[in-house]
Every structure is written in structure tokens, then in C-alpha cells.
Amino acid sequence: MNLGYKLFERNKETGKLYPLFIGKDQETPMNTVVKAEIIQDHKGFAHRPGWHIGTTVPSAPWLMSKDGTYKSKRGKGYERVWCLVAYNDSIDYTNMVSRLPKKCFTDRLPDNGFYLFRESGNRVWVITDAIQVICIIPEEQRQHIMKMLDYDEQAEFEPYRQAMLKRMK
Numbered sequence: 001m002n003l004g005y006k007l008f009e010r011n012k013e014t015g016k017l018y019p020l021f022i023g024k025d026q027e028t029p030m031n032t033v034v035k036a037e038i039i040q041d042h043k044g045f046a047h048r049p050g051w052h053i054g055t056t057v058p059s060a061p062w063l064m065s066k067d068g069t070y071k072s073k074r075g076k077g078y079e080r081v082w083c084l085v086a087y088n089d090s091i092d093y094t095n096m097v098s099r100l101p102k103k104c105f106t107d108r109l110p111d112n113g114f115y116l117f118r119e120s121g122n123r124v125w126v127i128t129d130a131i132q133v134i135c136i137i138p139e140e141q142r143q144h145i146m147k148m149l150d151y152d153e154q155a156e157f158e159p160y161r162q163a164m165l166k167r168m169k
Contacts, residue, residue, distance in 0.1 A: 001086035002114075003134075004126055005058035006051070009074055010081045010136070017083070017133060020063070020073075021045060030133040036109050048104045048117065050127040051087065057149055058082040058142045061157035062123075066164045068157050082137045087128040089114050 008017040008028060017028045022042045028034055038049040054060065063080075065071040072078035091113030097104055104117050104127065114128035137145070146153055 001132070002055075002089040004053040004055045004085055004087055005137070006053045006083050006085045006131065006133075007058075007060055007063060007070065008081055008083055008133075009072055009078045012077055012079055017081070017136075020080075028131075028133060030135070033130050033132045035130045036128070038109065046102075046104075047106050048127055049107075049109050050105070050114075050129055051085075051131045052117075052125045052127055053085055053087055053131065055124070055126050057151050058084075058137055058145055059151065059153045059156065061153060061160050064157050064160065066161060066168075068154060068161065082142050084134045084137055086132045086134055087114060087126060088112060088130040089128070 007020060009020055009024070010017050017030065018024055018026070019028060022045060023037065023039050034051075036050045040047075063070065070080035070082075072080050091110070093105070093110045093113055093115040097110075097115045097117070104115070109129040110127060111129055114126050117125045117127050119125065
């Protein structure tokens, strides 16, 4: 297993974690290996089966609200939280998927492994068949991680903020 970061929605009352979009009604328990499922209902999203996680920094500026924070889309009873996750890295499928037309698996999971998927804007995701949520990262610790990596989240967010402002006009 290797480590990465994933943003979840947390129910403030129960503490339960849920994916942001695909499979969003299925709880993701902590400290348990959770296998990905191939979910067909993914309106508005490309079909790339597996858990999608970031590996280098706990940040996803394209998912921030116009004020530069991570706001839940589920209402006041929820909040978005960053988690440290372990992911299955037994087999690296990156070279295999790089030769596929869509540069990803569309009909299967990366069984017992992962691959790196490069999206527009040079974003790189790990897509894996299993994760284990290790812990929720407190915001102070998340900020410390970004500082140690010399990562300026607000500067990275600025192009997305500008695009949001443009759409609002």
C-alpha cells in the first residue's frame, strides 16, 4: 500500500464519510480496506472505474467554492474533509493504460493495483481498486503539509476563481 489524499464529505452528526460524487450515498468506513465498484450511474462524469485520489498534496483547487474554501454541496449537516488514505499499489497499470484510446480503463478496475491518469490542466490522479482511510487530516496539518511542499493553494485556485467569476457575469 502507498499513501495519498482524498477529499470526502463528512456527516457532522455521525462522523461518517462519503465520496463527493460517484457512489456518494455509500459510506466509506475508516480503517477498513474498501474495494472500488464499477458504478454505471455517473452523469456528468467520465467513466473511469476505481477510487480517484491525489498523491502529492491534499488540495484540489477545482473543487473549491468561489471563496477559496472546500464547502459541502450537501448542506449544513455536512463538511468536506481531507483524508490520508492508503491505496493498493501492488501492480502498476500506468504503461498499459497509456496505450488505450482514453488513457484509462473504462470497462474494469485496476485489479490489485493502480494507474496514474493525467487530466487536462496537468492534474495527475491515482486510480486504484482499493483504499483504506487512515485518518482525517486536521486543517492546520493540511496547511503545514502544503507549506512543507511549497504549494500555494490560493495561487493554484486563482484561475478557477477567475473562471467562476467570468461565468457569473
